[in-house]
Amino acid sequence: MNNGSPSVVLENAADGVVVVGAGLAGLFTALKLSPLKVTVISPAPIGEGASSVWAQAGIAAALSEGDTPEDHAADTVRAGAGLVDEAVALLMAREARARIEDLLRYGVPFDKDLEGKLTFGHEAAHRTSRILHVKGDTAGRSIMNAIIAAVRQTPSISVLEGVVARDLVLRKGRVQGVILAPTTESSHTDSFVLPTRAVVLATGGAGHLYSVTTNPVEARGEGVAIAARAGAVIADAEFVQFHPTAIDVGRDPAPLATEALRGAGALLINRKGERFMRAIHEDAELGPRDVVARAVHREVINGRGAFLDCRPLGPGIAEKFPTVVSTCHSAGIDPAQEPIPVAPAAHYHMGGVLVDVQGRSTVDGLWACGEVTSTGAHGANRLASNSLLEAVVFGARVAEDISAALPPLPTLNLHVATRGGTPSSGSAAAEQTLRETMSANVGVVRDAEGLSETLGTIIALERESDGDTELANMLLTAKLIAAAAYERTESRGANFRSDYPRTDASQARRSMTSLKRADAIAREAAGVASPPRLRIVSQS
Ligand code: SIN
Numbered sequence: 254m255n256n257g258s259p260s261v262v263l264e265n266a267a268d269g270v271v272v273v274g275a276g277l278a279g280l281f282t283a284l285k286l287s288p289l290k291v292t293v294i295s296p297a298p299i300g301e302g303a304s305s306v307w308a309q310a311g312i313a314a315a316l317s318e319g320d321t322p323e324d325h326a327a328d329t330v331r332a333g334a335g336l337v338d339e340a341v342a343l344l345m346a347r348e349a350r351a352r353i354e355d356l357l358r359y360g361v362p363f364d365k366d367l368e369g370k371l372t373f374g375h376e377a378a379h380r381t382s383r384i385l386h387v388k389g390d391t392a393g394r395s396i397m398n399a400i401i402a403a404v405r406q407t408p409s410i411s412v413l414e415g416v417v418a419r420d421l422v423l424r425k426g427r428v429q430g431v432i433l434a435p436t437t438e439s440s441h442t443d444s445f446v447l448p449t450r451a452v453v454l455a456t457g458g459a460g461h462l463y464s465v466t467t468n469p470v471e472a473r474g475e476g477v478a479i480a481a482r483a484g485a486v487i488a489d490a491e492f493v494q495f496h497p498t499a500i501d502v503g504r505d506p507a508p509l510a511t512e513a514l515r516g517a518g519a520l521l522i523n524r525k526g527e528r529f530m531r532a533i534h535e536d537a538e539l540g541p542r543d544v545v546a547r548a549v550h551r552e553v554i555n556g557r558g559a560f561l562d563c564r565p566l567g568p569g570i571a572e573k574f575p576t577v578v579s580t581c582h583s584a585g586i587d588p589a590q591e592p593i594p595v596a597p598a599a600h601y602h603m604g605g606v607l608v609d610v611q612g613r614s615t616v617d618g619l620w621a622c623g624e625v626t627s628t629g630a631h632g633a634n635r636l637a638s639n640s641l642l643e644a645v646v647f648g649a650r651v652a653e654d655i656s657a658a659l660p661p662l663p664t665l666n667l668h669v670a671t672r673g674g675t676p677s678s679g680s681a682a683a684e685q686t687l688r689e690t691m692s693a694n695v696g697v698v699r700d701a702e703g704l705s706e707t708l709g710t711i712i713a714l715e716r717e718s719d720g721d722t723e724l725a726n727m728l729l730t731a732k733l734i735a736a737a738a739y740e741r742t743e744s745r746g747a748n749f750r751s752d753y754p755r756t757d758a759s760q761a762r763r764s765m766t767s768l769k770r771a772d773a774i775a776r777e778a779a780g781v782a783s784p785p786r787l788r789i790v791s792q793s
Pocket of ligand 1: 513637
């Protein structure tokens with residue numbers, strides 16, 4: 254791996270592929286593209302700032318005795334509340350075996366029994382135990398450590414750290430470069446253009462658009478905004494999954510208490526000690542994630558409080574869930590002795606850049622994989638532990654597709670004018686306003702009034718954000734989410750509308766939107782006549 258020398262990076266990028274994002278999807282794609290030259294763009298040092306590292310539970314794969322990819326796909330479809338693309342769910346479940354074998358080859362130490370056979374944990378809405386873990390709750394970090402080690406040994410991969418993508422350069426309708434900007438912590442000073450033969454967006458999620466989230470600060474929805482501005486179709490944007498059990502100790506981001514705890518017997522109770530989930534779903538604590546998140550939300554807003562009682566797990570909890578236990582200890586909570594206060598937090602964006610089964614977006618030259626995409630695998634409600642699986646399955650597919658037909662070299666002038674102002678203190682205030690309005694109005698429970706108010710706030714903030722592309726990108730993705738939620742006048746999966754509490758069979762279809770459409774909906778909903786001032790960056 255080459256690290257950060259601008260001349261090496263520029264040469265590599267122009268001659269190869271740029272992967273934007275250094276979580277599991279991006280790095281796995283880069284490895285699979287080898288020996289093609291790849292430049293990976295990472296806002297933070299690799300291994301930091303990616304949600305994949307924080308994944309506690311694991312990776313779902315139908316490899317245990319008696320389990321089948323067909324059953325895994327059927328559970329995925331059932332969890333997705335009518336919007337999962339069944340062919341995609343099936344291909345993902347079928348390719349799990351090959352991708353787990355890849356991860357084992359890269360050295361991922363999945364948990365095994367004394368005979369050396371893989372062991373499988375249980376999680377909500379899976380009919381059987383099929384989650385591969387590493388040392389209890391450290392799967393994300395362990396998988397990423399192995400992948401990063403493999404990346405470091407791969408000479409075809411260069412990593413450019415401390416930069417973020419701000420925009421794509423389009424020529425004759427095709428992506429030919431990426432505009433990059435330094436992060437505020439970076440030693441690079443100017444924005445610059447990286448010409449490239451193909452771009453893979455793997456920028457992760459959008460949890461940081463909300464004031465309560467389990468995602469790292471880098472998960473700002475940038476990739477969705479960049480793709481939408483380039484003309485890409487965005488699918489299922491309204492479906493943001495809220496994790497029911499973020500540990501509620503006032504931290505931003507909120508630490509996670511993994512769903513695997515409930516799989517192992519932890520119970521949800523309120524301040525009176527009542528197990529409120531029993532009255533709500535036949536599977537109680539192991540009901541679908543959106544149902545559990547809404548129940549927890551209701552206990553919290555009604556003042557009864559919500560707590561995860563891990564005492565049934567006994568003292569073994571420290572060994573099985575070291576991350577959760579150490580987080581609790583640092584907040585003065587002993588989960589072996591007392592219930593953990595919990596609240597729902599924005600956790601995973603099911604929607605994103607529409608891609609086909611090879612990871613191609615609707616824009617020529619632009620591929621995408623991981624959380625930034627909408628492949629159709631998750632529908633309205635993602636099945637637990639399917640996200641790392643989707644990242645590796647589609648990472649491999651993207652790499653195969655690009656390797657089969659790498660586009661010709663672009664002839665871009667490297668000194669294309671760039672832009673992208675430095676975030677100001679006004680931007681920080683605007684970002685806080687955005688995050689609070691998203692949590693209040695585009696969260697676990699939504700209605701037309703709150704969504705209209707949010708769209709109005711976003712339009713107002715857009716007018717003030719001139720020059721700050723980072724904020725503009727956050728606002729754009731937030732607008733796509735809120736506009737899609739406004740348009741879906743029913744409750745389905747993660748989009749619960751208190752003004753339309755029923756599921757409407759006539760709306761059982763994925764949503765497809767664009768920047769233009771989201772703008773029009775936002776203006777109509779907010780009662781604003783003139784379009785917001787958004788600067789489009791593309792070259793012709
Ligand atoms: C968790 O550990 O509960 C998160 C798993 C997931 O989001 O898939």
